[in-house]
Amino acid sequence: PARDPADPSTWGKVGRNEPCPCGSGRKYKACHGRI
Numbered sequence: 001p002a003r004d005p006a007d008p009s010t011w012g013k014v015g016r017n018e019p020c021p022c023g024s025g026r027k028y029k030a031c032h033g034r035i
Contacts (some may be wrong), residue, residue, distance in 0.1 A: 003021045005022050005023045006022075008021075008022070008032055008034060011032075012032070014028045014032075015028065016028055016029035016033055017029065020033070021030050
């Protein structure tokens with residue numbers, strides 16, 4: 001399944017320094033990576 005920006009459960013494994021799949025433009029570790 002494709003990554004759904006509104007549903008973190010669909011993202012799978014995201015690297016801490018990759019752009020966050022939510023579309024914020026921030027790195028994952030500084031965005032949804034904290035939850």
